[in-house]
Structures are given as C-alpha cells and as structure tokens.
Amino acid sequence: MTQLLQDKDYVVYFSDCVEETNHDPLSAPAAQTPGSIDPKLEKKKPNENVSLADNSLLVDISDALSEKEKVKFTVHTKTTLPEFQKSEFIVVRQHEEFVWLHDRYEENEEYAGYIIPPAPPRPDFDASREKLQRLGEGEGALTREEFLKMKEELEDEYLATFKKTVAMHEVFLQRLAAHPVFRNDSHLRVFLEYEQDLCAKPRGKMDLIGGLNFGFGSGESKSFSKHVYEQTKQTSFFLTNLFRNSDPIPKKPKQADVMRSMTTTTDEIYLGATVRDVNDFFExxxxxxxxxxxxxxxxxxxxxxxxxxxxxxxxxxxxxxxxxxxxxxxxxxxxxxxxxxxxxxxxxxxxxxxxxxxxxxxxxxxxxxxxxxxxxxxxxxxxxxxxxxxxxxxxxxxxxxxxxxxxxxxxxxxxxxxxxxxxxxxxxxxxxxxxxxxxxxxxxxxxxxxxxxxxxxxxxxxxxxxxxxxxxxxxxxx
Known part of the structure; x- marks a missing residue:
C-alpha cells in the first residue's frame, strides 16, 4: 500500500484504500493513521462480496489520486459477461463521470420503478486543507511537540475523509454491478471498459429543472441510448457522438444538487396536491x-x-x-x-x-x-x-x-x-x-x-x- 501526504500541495496517492465493502457504507474500513499502515501489504484482490450468488461482474476501486481540484479513481473490473470486450479492465475516472453515470440512470424511463443508488458525494477536503494551512501559519506560536501532534491529527483527518470518499464511490459502482437490471446498462459498460477519459459532464442546471415537462427523458436521449447499445463493440467510434453535445460542467457543482432537490420537492408537492393515489401501500x-x-x-x-x-x-x-x-x-x-x-x-x-x-x-x-x-x-x-x-x-x-x-x-x-x-x-x-x-x-x-x-x-x-x-x-x- 502506498500513500503520500504533502503539507504544501495536499496531494495524496492512495492505493488499496478500500477493503471489502458491501452495498452500504457500513463495511467501509475504519480510518488508518499513516503510522499504522503496513507498506508491505500485498495487492488486494477484487471485491468478492458484490453478490453472494453471482460473481460475474466484480467492481472495486483499487487506487485513488487526490489533488487540489480533483480526485482520480482507478476502477478495476473483472467479469465473465459476454457483453464486455475483455474479462478484466482498469480505467481512471473522476467524480464528474460518476455523476454522469448516475444521471444516465435517472433519465432512463426503463428504470423509473427502481431505486437508483444515490450518486456519491462530491469530494470535499476544503476543511482539512484550511486547518492545515492555518496550522502552518501559526507554527511560530506553538511548541514543536504540540505542532507535530496537531499536524498528525489533521493528516489523519484528511486521510480518513479521503478513504470515506473512495468508499462511497466504490459502493455506488458495486450496487449498480450487483443489480440484475442496472448491470446490463450500456452506459455502465462504457464507464467500466473505455480506457480513455470520458470527458463526461453532469447535466446542466436547465436540464435539472425539467420537472413534469420532461417526464422520464427526451426522445433524443432514448434514441441515443439505443445507439450506444448497438455500437457497444465499437467503443472508440461512438464515444465521439456520445459526448459531442454534452453540457458544460457547472462552475459550482453544489448548485446542481440544490436544483435536483428543488425539482424533486416541487414535483412531490405539486403531484401530491393534484393526483389522488388510491393505493394504500404507496400512500x-x-x-x-x-x-x-x-x-x-x-x-x-x-x-x-x-x-x-x-x-x-x-x-x-x-x-x-x-x-x-x-x-x-x-x-x-x-x-x-x-x-x-x-x-x-x-x-x-x-x-x-x-x-x-x-x-x-x-x-x-x-x-x-x-x-x-x-x-x-x-x-x-x-x-x-x-x-x-x-x-x-x-x-x-x-x-x-x-x-x-x-x-x-x-x-x-x-x-x-x-x-x-x-x-x-x-x-x-x-x-x-x-x-x-x-x-x-x-x-x-x-x-x-x-x-x-x-x-x-x-x-x-x-x-x-x-x-x-x-x-x-x-x-x-x-
């Protein structure tokens, strides 16, 4: 296991940071301090607990690289499904590409009756970085022993936050891979097997305000999904069309979450007042x-x-x-x-x-x-x-x-x-x-x-x- 934490640049290279995880965050590992990590740990095997009944598609995040503006996740996949071109893949993905994958499931009408696993939260290390910065600025007011102890505490906090971020992204992929329907989606196959950068962008703010008018997805997205499915074996060819008209990345990604929440809440209130559901179970x-x-x-x-x-x-x-x-x-x-x-x-x-x-x-x-x-x-x-x-x-x-x-x-x-x-x-x-x-x-x-x-x-x-x-x-x- 390799990990590097630098005070100045706040860059973390983190290998094998997530042990065996189930489909919930409960099995995410407890944070390890830098001193407790064994540098001679062997390369861990892919997660074997994705599905106790079916191991035909196993997904785990083996490595991650954290920088100031982004986190790069190394996604490792082993599969025996015939839809994939190879039996094993290793690709590098960023958080925006996880959100893009989640949005593709949300807008697909075929999945309207399923609980779509929530998108992983956006990596947020600002608090830890700010504490480290303030500690560096106030180094002269502390004794060396006190400074080193507080620095160790903050580094441990940063590393623990990083580990949880990786675990949440892995849980999202594992739930999709273990689901009997979601695992067959063409966008998931593209996400797992295309080795180059997807350049995927989350939905723009205007798309998020679709509400009742947009229903489950536009006709353009339906035909596009069909196109992706038919051209799966020619990945390098159809990715150009796949992302040609992608929306730009919002300057403030947190606003997208607010928009999405407002849309769902507005629809919930409006439909609850105008549509009468006579089914006792759903009520x-x-x-x-x-x-x-x-x-x-x-x-x-x-x-x-x-x-x-x-x-x-x-x-x-x-x-x-x-x-x-x-x-x-x-x-x-x-x-x-x-x-x-x-x-x-x-x-x-x-x-x-x-x-x-x-x-x-x-x-x-x-x-x-x-x-x-x-x-x-x-x-x-x-x-x-x-x-x-x-x-x-x-x-x-x-x-x-x-x-x-x-x-x-x-x-x-x-x-x-x-x-x-x-x-x-x-x-x-x-x-x-x-x-x-x-x-x-x-x-x-x-x-x-x-x-x-x-x-x-x-x-x-x-x-x-x-x-x-x-x-x-x-x-x-x-």
Whole structure:
C-alpha cells in the first residue's frame, strides 16, 4: 500500500484504500493513521462480496489520486459477461463521470420503478486543507511537540475523509454491478471498459429543472441510448457522438444538487396536491418516507455535532499534554517524572478518544447520511410513479374527449392502454424495490449499531487499562 501526504500541495496517492465493502457504507474500513499502515501489504484482490450468488461482474476501486481540484479513481473490473470486450479492465475516472453515470440512470424511463443508488458525494477536503494551512501559519506560536501532534491529527483527518470518499464511490459502482437490471446498462459498460477519459459532464442546471415537462427523458436521449447499445463493440467510434453535445460542467457543482432537490420537492408537492393515489401501500410509504427522511436529516445534523465535539475533546488532550510537559521542565526531578508520566497518559488518551470519534463518524454518522440519501432516492421512485399516474389519468381524459367528439378514438384507446400498462408495471417494480429497501436498511442499521457498540466497548476497555497502568506508574513516581 502506498500513500503520500504533502503539507504544501495536499496531494495524496492512495492505493488499496478500500477493503471489502458491501452495498452500504457500513463495511467501509475504519480510518488508518499513516503510522499504522503496513507498506508491505500485498495487492488486494477484487471485491468478492458484490453478490453472494453471482460473481460475474466484480467492481472495486483499487487506487485513488487526490489533488487540489480533483480526485482520480482507478476502477478495476473483472467479469465473465459476454457483453464486455475483455474479462478484466482498469480505467481512471473522476467524480464528474460518476455523476454522469448516475444521471444516465435517472433519465432512463426503463428504470423509473427502481431505486437508483444515490450518486456519491462530491469530494470535499476544503476543511482539512484550511486547518492545515492555518496550522502552518501559526507554527511560530506553538511548541514543536504540540505542532507535530496537531499536524498528525489533521493528516489523519484528511486521510480518513479521503478513504470515506473512495468508499462511497466504490459502493455506488458495486450496487449498480450487483443489480440484475442496472448491470446490463450500456452506459455502465462504457464507464467500466473505455480506457480513455470520458470527458463526461453532469447535466446542466436547465436540464435539472425539467420537472413534469420532461417526464422520464427526451426522445433524443432514448434514441441515443439505443445507439450506444448497438455500437457497444465499437467503443472508440461512438464515444465521439456520445459526448459531442454534452453540457458544460457547472462552475459550482453544489448548485446542481440544490436544483435536483428543488425539482424533486416541487414535483412531490405539486403531484401530491393534484393526483389522488388510491393505493394504500404507496400512500403509507409516501407518508413514512417523508417523515423518515426528516428524522434522518435531523439525526445526521446532531450526530455530526456530536462527533465534532468528540474530536475537539481529543484535540484538547494535545494542549493539555503539552502544557503539563512544559510545566515538568520547571519542577524538581521527582515532580518532573510525575508530570512527564501524566503528560504521556493524556497523549495516549488523546489517541483513544480520536479513534472513538472516527468510529462514531464512520459507523453512525456515515450510515445515517447514506440512508438519508437512499431514502431520497426511494422518494424519487414515488414521485416518478405519481408522474406516471398523472399521465395515465390524462390519457383517460383524452379518451373521454375523443369518444365525445368521435375522433381519433382508436389512437386514444391505444395511448390509454399503454399508459395503464406502464403505470401497472412501474407500480409492481416500485413495490418490490420499497420492500427490499425496508429489509436492507433494517439490516444495515442493525449491523452498524452492533459494530459501533463493539468498538465502543473495545475502546472503553483500552482506556480503562490505560488509566489503571497510568495510576500505578504515577504512584511509583511519588
């Protein structure tokens, strides 16, 4: 495993940073400090837990390179599916290309009844970089020992954030690869096997405000998807047409998330007020998911505040240890030994508190945050179903008008039958997806809380043993 962290340029080369991951962030590895990483670790094998029943398409992120403006992910794929040109691929992708892939699934009408895995969050290392910069500027006001300890803490925080970013991008790809329908999408094959830069761009802001007028996707995107499917074996040829009319990258990518959220919320409110859903199951699911999402959002904010305060407690041990060390240099030898041992105890306690805060962030905060986004994706399925129901009701009204005027009755009947079939098919798929989502999230939270409890017990025992030995040493110093 190779990793490099430079204070000046903040460049990280990170190899094998994600161990075996399941389809949720619960199995993302706990952050390792630079000192705890074994440089002689062997190259890890591709993830074998993508699907316990089918290993025909395995995807993992083996390496990642973080720079100031972007993160490059090395995506490794092994497959036995005949649709792919080779059995193994290694490509380099950026975050924008992950978002592009997610958008292709969202705009495809065939996937309207499925819960589309949420796009991975955009890499954000600004906070860690700003702390490192402020630490460098204030180096003169700190002792060398205090400076080195705080620098180590910030580097660990930066590395942990980087690891979680890689894990979230890997989880997104693994969920697509494990899904029996999503894995067959032509855009996923292009993403996994085309070795050159895709130059993919996320949807522009005007595309995100499509709402009811755009439905599930334009006719141009449908014909384009068909073109991609037919030309899969000639990758280098069709990629030119694939991205010729791509939208420019938004200058502020976070605005795209706001636009997407506003569009979904607006559609949800409008359709909820104008379309009457008589299906008790979906009506209950809509009510539940709205309340569930609100609770998760509130819980994420509170857990983030908790973990932040816990990290502040760990950081306070640095100053406390440093102050006691300085005080020890001015005392008599017996007192100096006592204070030195006390400072060492606080320094060791700081490391345990830091690990506890990191575990809470990984096992609890990240799990809540991931399933908040997954719940939003489930709400989007219900919104798409309401759109389809609205189209079905509009087809019924058009049929009544056609019969009243005795004009184009056959065409109206056909449109009404197609709308009915589409709505029933979408409803059946959505029901299965929502039931699966319920089972998946319960199992995920159970695993997360059990893992967190075991880690808390482990750290508490370590802290108890530390205090026991420290008290014994301090008594000997008296």
């Amino acid at each position: 209950q699911e809509t009510t539940f998911l709205q309340e569930y999402y609100s609770h998760l959002k509130e819980a994420v904010a509170k857990v983030d505040r908790m973990t932040t305060k816990h990290k502040e407690v760990a950081d306070a041990h640095i100053r406390l240890s440093s102050c006691i060390t300085q005080l020890a240099t001015r005392e008599q030898p017996p007192t100096e030994r006592f204070l030195t041992r006390a400072a060492e105890t606080f320094d060791k306690c700081r490391k345990i508190e830091g690990r506890m805060a990191s575990d809470q962030d990984l096992k609890l905060a990240d799990t809540l945050r991931y399933y908040m986004r997954d719940a939003h994706a489930a709400k989007a399925v219900l919104v798409r179903r309401l759109r389809c129901l609205a189209a079905y009701e509009a087809a019924n009204r058009n049929l009544e008008k056609a019969r009243a005027k005795n004009k184009d009755v056959h065409a109206a009947e056909q449109a009404q039958a197609d709308a009915c079939a589409k709505f029933e098919q979408l409803s059946a798929r959505a029901r299965e997806e929502l039931i699966d989502f319920r089972t998946r999230r319960v199992a995920a939270f159970k695993k997360s809380l059990l893992d967190l409890a075991e880690l808390e017990i482990k750290h508490a025992r370590s802290q108890q043993e530390l205090f026991r030995k420290s008290l014994q040493v301090l008594k000997e110093c008296q």
